[in-house]
Amino acid sequence: MSAADLSPFNSPFAAGTAGPSVRAVKDPFHGDLLEVSMGPQHPSTHGVFRMVVTLDGEIIVKLKPVFGYLHRNHEKIAENTSYLGSMPYTDRLDYLCSMTTNWAYALAVEKLAGQAVPDRAQYLRIIMAELTRLVNHSCLVGFLFNDLGTSFTPLLYAFREREKILDLFESLTGSRMMCNYQRFGGCRVDPTPEWLAAASRLVDNFPRFLDEYETMLTGNEIMLARTQGVGVLDAAKAVNAGITGPCLRASGYNYDVRKVDGYGFYPRFDFRVPLGAHGDTYDRYMMRVLEMRESVKILQQAFRDLPAGPIMDPKSKLRGFRPKAGEAYGRTESPKGELGFFLVSDGSPNPYRYRVRPPTLINLTLLEDMCLGHTIADSVVILGSIDIVLGEVDR
């Protein structure tokens, strides 16, 4: 190995991920460095994510993410299954927010087959997606504080709210997490008026929970010291690296697929896209809190305006579904970023190619850039603020 190979500054993409979990490496500039393998079994890597970190003391000089520990061949299995048969697998893709993943897939298939969706189903989709956003963001904040060292307490509050929403999902779809709710051309079950009343009550009470949460967390001194100025992400760099979702908007770049593409009935809703100013971990945390408040606004409008009518397009066909040959790319704003499905059909009942554009995998592109120069404890917080879920990173 030449000296150039060892330098952490020769390229942001330098190789070297195999080997023992901790080893000493020499570097012409830094002297003796330590290479530590964090993960795949690590309490703060949110699953089986692994990163190989090279440390100068406690300071990170190089960080290489290693993927694939949860690569469960979703795309290959989907090529051998019918279009509808892949819908339950999309639940397990991002297992914290199955409803939005369902919707993204249904959207891509509807685009591929040119199907329409009735109005009531469009509203129901928005209700489910925004409820999911509340679940995801509140859990994310809980996990982020876990990484900051407040062992478990904020997570207990977050899971208390999550359980309430999961109860709604369960009474509607039969499953807590794996809802399998969307269909091509509509939704699977129509909620009863009692369900809608209960959901509306929950949403009306949600800001109180947010206030309680924020009172404890947002102004917390340790939280401010640990997150402000940590892991700053530059907006131009983020665009080039394909960062989407709250991570991009925390850097001050206004790009929300709900507004840009206006898929579903989102153009009918009055909501704002929160933007950050600094792109640091604190802004990414605030994005989540502010987005939850906007989601509450969307949900209240949706409950108010929900029209009556069918929830399935009468022309849609679930059995024997064979879209014409062609391809389509459908993308949605999932709570974690832009979630897209690229489908290629050859006219047979199974997709010829089924590709998931995972937001979290691509949001990790700049993890190294965000972590360089910070301590190893900060890398955990930065990773927590990106909001990854391994089912989607590795698929």
Added chain:
Amino acid sequence: MSTPATPSPASAPQPFPAAGNLSDAEREELRRHGILLTSLEELYNWGRSNSIWPLQFGLACCAIEMIAAATARFDIARFGAEIFRPSPRQADLMIVSGTVTKKMAPQVVRLWNQMPEPKYCIAMGACAISGGPFKQGYNVLKGIDRFIPVDIYIPGCPPRPEALLNGLIQLQAQIKGERLTGPGAARHVRSDVTSEFPVPEYGEHDLSPPKNPAVWQPAPSLVRPTKV
């Protein structure tokens, strides 16, 4: 639901050896008069079964339900198992919560080897039992019991937190039935059985070996005889 890895005839309910041939009813009668009769074995197993420390080890979707089991509504602390340890050296129980991929399998086996005896394994969810919905994947291990012995299987995709609690209660019952001496003694008091298992290596097309025949054997026959 529960399948003990080494079913021993001694684990059947028997009168308590150290307490003579007293039945449970007689012991209960004595207890009401203020006399507590027990044995070291019973006391030891009672203590162990009520403070199981699981490994903080989440693989996939089921890990979220495992976290939910630890939160306020389900509260796994009622069963003494709330102390999730990040280090395998401090853990008694490995909850394999989620899909074990072939890339992850060597690490899971290595973690199991790093856990000290007595140790137990719960396969939580369809994926950990058999590969589940992802069984046809090229990178998915068809059940963690191909490499390490599993004490409790919890079906579900993902199992509800209540199901995990039920699995934990069954594991407690299994621990309470373990013997410390004799031919049917538990694994951790015996010197003739190993608690470490060979770690598979990454091969060119698959893991090598793809399974541990000492731990797992396929069923004797799967094919139904042709109908006449």
Added chain:
Amino acid sequence: MESLEQIRDRLLARFPGASVTLVINPGAAAEHSLLLGAAHAVEMARFLRDDPALQLDYCSNATGLDWPDKEIVETKKLSVADPAGGPAKIVEEKTKRFEPGYLEAVYHLYSMALRHGPVIIRLRTGNRTDQVTLPSFTPIWRSCDFQEREIFDLFGIVFAGHPDLRRILMWDEFKDHPMRKDYVDPDDYEWEPTPHDRVLERAKAHYPVPPPAPAAPVSPTPEAKP
């Protein structure tokens, strides 16, 4: 935004000698794409990113596609005049045509600055075995970094100019490219009570077929779980 034909014409005017073809998508989505020749692909991609009217600064999705070798049988009906003077016979003539396969990389480009898109560009390899090198777009859009590594891992397209081309999802020792259509996965379905016939057939190969059961008393076959 300009139409794809306009973009193609501008690319051809800017890069004489480059090959740009419009690929029509017959499906309902009608998302047509541009097939770029590999030789000038990187310059054309940089042009697409930096052109003020397009500003395709965001590569959303990069993925691979596998099109295996195909043998196409074409049937032609010819009427042959009967030399004996009878009515003309209709003879079917079958011609076999070999269509070589290729691998394809597809990129979905959007403009975050101007909020338009997608513009879909495709690159094709020469074949599926030895000419599998394509230019990498990672220097232009860094979001292609992990996605191109994934295409390399799962499809086997080698991206020249990628700064760190290693396997990403499978382990380094792995030899196959599992998302190719002709990939055969390891045969480890030993015990499988499954409704999937294909899997069941493969699992059966691991077990001897028992002799046929005696006819009169139907004895339950042992189907023990391990």
